[in-house]
Amino acid sequence: xxEIKNLHANIEGKEILKGLTLTVNAGEVHAIMGPNGxxxxxxxxxxxxxxxxxxxxxxxxxxxxxxxxLSTEERAHLGLFxxxxxxxxxxxxxxxxxxxxxxxxxxDAKGEDPISAKxxxxxxxxxxxxxxxxxxxxxxxxxxxxxxxxxKRNEIxxxxxxxxxxxxxxxxxxxxxxxxxxxxxxxVNTLKSADNASIVITHYQRLLDYIVPDFVHVLHDGKIxxxxxxxxxxxxxxxxxxxxxxxxxxx
Amino acid sequence: MGQYTExxxxxxxxxxxxxxxxxxxxxxxxxxxxxxxxxxxxISSKKEEPEWLLEYRLxxxxxxxxxxxxxxxxxxYKKPEFEKITYYAAPKQTKKYESWDDVDPEMKETMAKLGIxxxxxxxxxxxxxxxxxxxxxxxxxxxxxxxxxxxIFCSFSEAVQEYPELVREHMGTIVPHTxxxxxxxxxxxxxxxxxxxxxxxxxxxxxxxxxFRINAGGTGQFERTLVVADEGxxxxxxxxxxxxxRDENQLHAAVVELKALKDAExxxxxxxxxYPGDKNGVGGVFNFVTxxxxxxxxxxxxxxxxxxxxxxxxxxxxxxxxxxxSVGEFYxxxxxxxxxxxxxxxxxxxxxxxxKSTIISKGISAGDSQNSYRGLVxxxxxxxxxxxxxxxxxxxxxxxxxxxTFPYIECQNPSAQIxxxxxxxxxxxxxxxxxxxxxxxxxxxxSLIVNGYCKEVLNQLPMEFAVxxxxxxxISLEGSVG
Numbered sequence: 001x002x003e004i005k006n007l008h009a010n011i012e013g014k015e016i017l018k019g020l021t022l023t024v025n026a027g028e029v030h031a032i033m034g035p036n037g038x039x040x041x042x043x044x045x046x047x048x049x050x051x052x053x054x055x056x057x058x059x060x061x062x063x064x065x066x067x068x069x070l071s072t073e074e075r076a077h078l079g080l081f082x083x084x085x086x087x088x089x090x091x092x093x094x095x096x097x098x099x100x101x102x103x104x105x106x107x108d109a110k111g112e113d114p115i116s117a118k119x120x121x122x123x124x125x126x127x128x129x130x131x132x133x134x135x136x137x138x139x140x141x142x143x144x145x146x147x148x149x150x151x152k153r154n155e156i157x158x159x160x161x162x163x164x165x166x167x168x169x170x171x172x173x174x175x176x177x178x179x180x181x182x183x184x185x186x187x188v189n190t191l192k193s194a195d196n197a198s199i200v201i202t203h204y205q206r207l208l209d210y211i212v213p214d215f216v217h218v219l220h221d222g223k224i225x226x227x228x229x230x231x232x233x234x235x236x237x238x239x240x241x242x243x244x245x246x247x248x249x250x251x
Numbered sequence: 252m253g254q255y256t257e258x259x260x261x262x263x264x265x266x267x268x269x270x271x272x273x274x275x276x277x278x279x280x281x282x283x284x285x286x287x288x289x290x291x292x293x294i295s296s297k298k299e300e301p302e303w304l305l306e307y308r309l310x311x312x313x314x315x316x317x318x319x320x321x322x323x324x325x326x327x328y329k330k331p332e333f334e335k336i337t338y339y340a341a342p343k344q345t346k347k348y349e350s351w352d353d354v355d356p357e358m359k360e361t362m363a364k365l366g367i368x369x370x371x372x373x374x375x376x377x378x379x380x381x382x383x384x385x386x387x388x389x390x391x392x393x394x395x396x397x398x399x400x401x402x403i404f405c406s407f408s409e410a411v412q413e414y415p416e417l418v419r420e421h422m423g424t425i426v427p428h429t430x431x432x433x434x435x436x437x438x439x440x441x442x443x444x445x446x447x448x449x450x451x452x453x454x455x456x457x458x459x460x461x462x463f464r465i466n467a468g469g470t471g472q473f474e475r476t477l478v479v480a481d482e483g484x485x486x487x488x489x490x491x492x493x494x495x496x497r498d499e500n501q502l503h504a505a506v507v508e509l510k511a512l513k514d515a516e517x518x519x520x521x522x523x524x525x526y527p528g529d530k531n532g533v534g535g536v537f538n539f540v541t542x543x544x545x546x547x548x549x550x551x552x553x554x555x556x557x558x559x560x561x562x563x564x565x566x567x568x569x570x571x572x573x574x575x576x577s578v579g580e581f582y583x584x585x586x587x588x589x590x591x592x593x594x595x596x597x598x599x600x601x602x603x604x605x606x607k608s609t610i611i612s613k614g615i616s617a618g619d620s621q622n623s624y625r626g627l628v629x630x631x632x633x634x635x636x637x638x639x640x641x642x643x644x645x646x647x648x649x650x651x652x653x654x655x656t657f658p659y660i661e662c663q664n665p666s667a668q669i670x671x672x673x674x675x676x677x678x679x680x681x682x683x684x685x686x687x688x689x690x691x692x693x694x695x696x697x698s699l700i701v702n703g704y705c706k707e708v709l710n711q712l713p714m715e716f717a718v719x720x721x722x723x724x725x726i727s728l729e730g731s732v733g
Binding site for chain 2: 048049050071072075076077081082084088089090091092097099102103105109141158162
């Protein structure tokens with residue numbers, strides 16, 4: 001699905017990623033954990049194509065394409081989805097209009113006909129149930145006046161609507177109460193299939209009680225320094241990140 | 252009602268530049284260049300006007316000579332040379348067309364290119380149109396149907412001939428010729444425009460629309476519009492404007508007067524798309540317009556404007572809330588790109604008790620343009636318990652454009668309630684990135700965000716116009732983020 005090899009990246013001259021390597025196959029859920037400033041959100045931004053970052057070395061192959069050569073929207077058309085840590089408000093643009101535009105742009109890029117209004121509305125009804133999103137929110141402006149939990153649920157709703165190959169969830173659990181967390185996780189689990197994959201970026205272990213990862217990676221100082229299964233997350237929860245830092249320095 | 256999607260919008264945007272820049276090849280009758288009493292007499296005689304109107308013109312001209320061009324607006328331009336303008340240009344035709352079949356094919360083609368099909372509208376019962384090209388009104392549709400209801404909708408010249416007493420009674424009562432430099436100029440040399448009268452208690456069953464088109468080179472367009480809504484009546488009126496692409500700056504100085512008598516309501520919508528000049532700021536229309544409405548008791552006037560065209564815009568559609576409980580509204584979207592300059596806003600003059608006004612202004616600046624909101628809210632001594640709400644938002648698309656807000660508030664009555672909100676924001680990189688991550692291209696994302704930003708105003712427009720306006724916004728802002 002995606003293969004990241006020896007990725008180095010700078011922002012404003014400062015090196016954030018220092019040789020990150022990661023392979024994700026279809027059907028897998030990978031969790032990326034790490035202390036603040038490790039480069040977790042940078043990774044998400046670079047995969048989605050934010051322009052502020054300078055890639056100095058390395059390569060990323062996504063669905064057979066050279067990801068770093070593609071524009072942000074081309075990556076989206078190929079099936080890459082980023083659930084934002086801070087979803088953006090777009091006043092005056094309804095969620096449904098936004099999503100319909102997004103779906104049709106993707107369809108257009110693939111040479112497909114636009115979605116019919118009927119099919120689209122049926123999809124909205126079906127998918128909004130997955131994240132228990134009030135159908136009223138679907139007709140409101142994108143994220144405007146949404147609570148923190150609603151915004152995150154809306155991200156998962158959009159993910160459900162766009163049906164991506166690879167979903168990158170950037171600290172989707174931050175600022176969520178336990179109920180919202182459960183709903184979000186349920187959404188992600190429902191959408192999981194043998195054909196798609198997700199990278200779950202998180203600071204805390206608690207999200208992983210609900211979204212069970214196949215692999216847990218620890219990102220520290222721009223590199224993946226440790227990989228394990230879900231038990232690694234529990235260990236991190238218990239011991240914190242310091243031992244990883246020390247271990248890395250020793251190594 | 253079908254929703255107009257962004258996808259359809261994109262398809263409509265095949266031609267990304269100013270697409271109304273063509274010239275219609277019709278024989279044009281013009282008078283000599285220049286401005287003096289003889290020219291005014293000539294215009295008046297061409298229009299076979301009554302003596303009182305000639306007097307009115309000459310009087311206005313005398314006043315104009317004593318006035319100087321206003322320079323308080325936040326715009327810079329080379330002052331027009333009034334001696335070098337042709338004040339009358341008319342497509343040559345013997346008389347106004349009695350039926351659609353008589354209309355010159357060239358003219359029909361022009362209307363089709365502009366997206367106005369009088370023929371089509373005959374069938375659709377949607378909108379009655381008056382088409383004004385250069386100095387004269389060319390065709391008006393639906394006239395007889397409106398006449399059955401006692402509604403008069405015709406060109407201004409025709410109104411002068413057919414309903415002189417109505418014209419004489421109302422013309423210049425809201426915007427007197429002494430009002431300002433351009434209003435005086437217009438009063439002296441105006442050539443045509445639209446006239447509309449809605450009788451007592453009648454609700455006009457369709458949108459009335461005037462389409463203004465500058466065609467001939469070297470000319471100015473000076474039209475007057477007068478809308479009188481008698482007691483308890485209602486009318487929704489639309490105007491659209493385009494002009495050919497020329498290197499020269501053409502002058503458009505119009506006057507619009509609205510009178511809403513007791514319990515009447517006038518909704519006046521404008522989509523202004525005069526040629527804005529090229530990317531380097533060469534050419535384009537100078538749009539210096541005076542628009543004002545008067546509300547008697549319990550009456551309501553609502554101005555909605557979408558301003559995307561013109562090199563320089565100087566325009567303040569205003570309401571005089573004379574009657575108690577009268578209501579004035581101003582909804583505006585002004586877009587400037589490249590080297591365009593706009594200084595636009597409104598005046599809400601509260602005279603009556605319990606009068607209410609709302610101002611929603613959305614400015615969008617791109618390129619090297621300058622966009623100013625200028626507004627006055629004036630509460631007079633007797634305007635007890637009057638209320639105003641103003642919201643002025645500015646959106647910047649680049650780092651080198653300007654957005655300015657000049658709100659003036661004068662309040663002489665302590666029971667009044669005035670609220671003013673203003674925001675300035677730069678189009679968010681975050682918003683654009685969010686859209687792009689969802690697969691939406693930058694151009695489409697901009698149009699989505701901008702349309703969302705203007706929604707409150709666009710919602711005020713009748714459906715057909717709202718669609719037109721959305722397209723215009725997208726065209727005006729092509730490739731404008733920087």
